[in-house]
Amino acid sequence: MEDLRQRAATLDASDPLAGRRQRFSIPDGLVYLDGNSLGVLPAHVPARVADAVTRGWGQQLIRGWNTEGWIDLPRRIGVRIAPLIGAAAGSVLCADSTSINLAKLLQAALAMVPERQVVLSDTGNFPTDLYVAQGQLAQGGRLVTVAPEDVRAAMTPEVGVLMLTQVDYRTGRLHDMHDLTARARELGIVTIWDLAHSAGALPVDLSGAGADFAVGCGYKYLNGGPGAPAFLYARPDLQDRVGSRLTGWMGHAAPFAFDPDYRPAEGIDRFRVGTPPILSMVALDAALDVFDGVDMQAVRDRSISLGELFIACIDRFAGRFGLELASPRDAARRGSQVSWHCPDGYAVMQALIARGVIGDFREPDLIRFGFAPLYLSHSEVVEAAAILQEILTGRAWDQPRFHARAKVT
């Protein structure tokens, strides 16, 4: 693999984003290929959170809602996320969890198509999205799931809402957002895109695609910290015409008038509900600094470069150990993660983690590796592949510990 090591060194040396790595606190000796599950800590975030705790909360106390600007933080974070996903300022809100936001938008979307209470999704969607839809459709309507490649054909005039995750959480398969959204618009289907594995990893063009709604995650490629608040998008011209049934005081037109009747705020604020978790939001807000001045196309280029290199490495020995690429081989059809079907994949991943290479395992047999383009180097990618090869080569297949399946929680 020496040739690949050299290629990696060359690529790292010429990489326009290579300098961003210094802005993260990466544990020594770790090759972290799981930024798609929980992004790495940006180095300046601890000081920002500490300040929010000791000065903001501790000294300002209740006044902090004004003096620290906490009251507008959900919208201000939205303004910062907007350019990463091709959205107009004022069309993105940071709030709640991805699941809760999806529930809100499904309510809004289903209300737009009262005669077509059918939600179309795909079998590769992250289960929580399907669970949310099942919950929202429990009193009427239907969730239809088809294989990802059959989504376009399954769009019929009967379908009211198309709810897709752009990048498949297991395989990294990338849906063609422009094409599917355009087709949906022809058929009067309302679109909701889940950008959990897209935002911060590749350029997203919600405005250009004409998407109606979107949700996304703060703790993956946006590096907002464990369980960071999520975001939602609503197309500007829809915002004042729709709403959810999750109505709370922060989404009221005048939250501090304490009006007994709900009256939705204008614009994206109407999708706020309760009081936002400020400390977690401050961490996300600070983390977004690492995207300042970053060109998302450069991020995408580096993501593809890292993924292609990793695949080239694994190709060298995959056949010998029964590894089968589960992701699209064509980089244009892939997000920022790559996975393989791997015999005894759970045990293999545990062995990798024990050697300091963090990826993750997804049932039934997938080993999955994410490439966070802002802090991962090509050299690390080759190193991870080399360690995987060592593990596969040295494995004692007859030892029962490799077959044990601990509960993955």
Add this chain to the structure above:
Amino acid sequence: MEDLRQRAATLDASDPLAGRRQRFSIPDGLVYLDGNSLGVLPAHVPARVADAVTRGWGQQLIRGWNTEGWIDLPRRIGVRIAPLIGAAAGSVLCADSTSINLAKLLQAALAMVPERQVVLSDTGNFPTDLYVAQGQLAQGGRLVTVAPEDVRAAMTPEVGVLMLTQVDYRTGRLHDMHDLTARARELGIVTIWDLAHSAGALPVDLSGAGADFAVGCGYKYLNGGPGAPAFLYARPDLQDRVGSRLTGWMGHAAPFAFDPDYRPAEGIDRFRVGTPPILSMVALDAALDVFDGVDMQAVRDRSISLGELFIACIDRFAGRFGLELASPRDAARRGSQVSWHCPDGYAVMQALIARGVIGDFREPDLIRFGFAPLYLSHSEVVEAAAILQEILTGRAWDQPRFHARAKVT
């Protein structure tokens, strides 16, 4: 007011909870009578949050869900809140916001009484509770609000759900939870109690009262920090029979099996939805340490003692300046806050804040003062009253700045 100052000093000297104050970081020169809006920072919390950020997130990264116990944090925090509200361990969950939790429980409650889709509440309820009910009833059913004192009489067999906040956010008026819940049970009415202004301020006895459901707030008397996650309670025997339509992966029986179909977890975990905001939860978890070993009856005694003293102070000059007590005079019918109708109340409160006495103003004319029993002293209460008297005495009533109304956000 010298006699009251002396009384305060005596009370502080003999107070069994007086030592708890040392566990909080209280800004110098501030008399903070707004712990019912945002609790003061416990002194040990910054270190705990910093550790969660730099070591938990920074070093453990994705492994933190296991090694730091993040995955079970919502339930573990629930176990710590349970004794403060008279709930069995395992019946309380920390999650989302109060508003979102209320929506979940309203869905569960309304599903238990399909023929009685009427929610009864009172006009003194915090508006977000009314908004949540309006949202949940938008597709059928009805919200009925009556004056707080008329709630008992308004409970009829037509009513399906009684949704009340135990302590009125403006007046501090305390509902009789035992009596109203018992009456509700006689009539087959499902009860949901909002403990926003109760939890951590007075003993609550959900089990003893036989309440069905409850929600509450993490950032008021529990001192969890700005927008801290909220909690919810479901009576143990109901948990496996009910659920909400906000179904997400963290509430699934096997979240990491990635089953395409939702199957609710057993017990209180089914009310989880998305990934919880860990940094905010860590702050709340740490903050709860200050309640270790605290007898909630002692908290209540001190709360009443502080409130009674403040009322005694204000009584000395209230009539002269047109102040009228808006809270029940009988301490047994009051939570841990006291408010007055006050001419030009907004301007008066701004003047108090400028002098370092933090309370708040609530439309139309209420000045409100909360007494967080763990960190407030009797001497501070007298000091606050003395400053209020000075302000009222020295006011230049003809100066327009006292009549200006800035937007309260």
